[in-house]
Amino acid sequence: MGAADRAEGARLGELRTVVFDIGETLVDETRAWGLVARAVGVPALTLFAALGVVIERGEDHRQVWPLLGVDAPSVIPTIERSDFYPDAIPTLEALRRAGYGIGLAGNQPAQASGELRALGLPVDFVVTSAGLGVRKPAPEFFASVVAAAGLPAAQVAHVGDRVDNDVVPAAGAGMFSVFLIRGPWAHAQKSLPGAATRWESLG
Numbered sequence: 001m002g003a004a005d006r007a008e009g010a011r012l013g014e015l016r017t018v019v020f021d022i023g024e025t026l027v028d029e030t031r032a033w034g035l036v037a038r039a040v041g042v043p044a045l046t047l048f049a050a051l052g053v054v055i056e057r058g059e060d061h062r063q064v065w066p067l068l069g070v071d072a073p074s075v076i077p078t079i080e081r082s083d084f085y086p087d088a089i090p091t092l093e094a095l096r097r098a099g100y101g102i103g104l105a106g107n108q109p110a111q112a113s114g115e116l117r118a119l120g121l122p123v124d125f126v127v128t129s130a131g132l133g134v135r136k137p138a139p140e141f142f143a144s145v146v147a148a149a150g151l152p153a154a155q156v157a158h159v160g161d162r163v164d165n166d167v168v169p170a171a172g173a174g175m176f177s178v179f180l181i182r183g184p185w186a187h188a189q190k191s192l193p194g195a196a197t198r199w200e201s202l203g
């Protein structure tokens with residue numbers, strides 16, 4: 001074990017709470033984006049490809065609507081338990097059994113907090129951009145996550161699928177930052193600098 005591994009091991013030992021991003025970290029958004037494609041009247045493949053273009057350009061995902069020349073959808077699909085990646089809920093349950101605090105934090109609409117709480121997940125707190133009035137990657141968002149955990153930042157891990165919106169700002173806030181490599185953003189951004197600890201899955 002090298003010095004870097006020992007340093008990381010020491011940091012892992014300090015952790016008391018794990019905070020997860022929501023979209024494409026815990027939740028597979030394929031079904032939701034498919035519903036949105038139908039709602040705005042474009043084929044799903046066209047929307048998925050256009051989303052990839054926007055991601056590669058480093059733009060906000062909402063730029064996909066002007067790119068396609070359609071209005072943004074008026075209704076956002078609800079998050080359902082079946083949308084979670086197969087390893088997501090078992091991981092939350094295992095962390096809970098092991099005594100960790102668990103938070104969810106994402107750029108999500110106002111409805112998401114209630115939807116997530118209604119699913120009966122083993123979660124201590126939910127932080128959403130709509131609830132805070134500030135979106136990731138703003139430092140204020142991550143400061144609010146640390147405040148919700150009620151711990152020093154060094155005792156909080158953050159797991160997310162985006163280098164720009166999750167990995168870099170979570171580390172900047174002093175949290176132990178984990179880059180989960182799944183979903184379209186992760187694959188587009190995995191060569192960017194700034195990813196400390198990398199996981200291929202949660203299991």
Ligand SMILES: [Mg+2]
Binds near residue numbers: 022023160
């Ligand atoms: Mg995400």
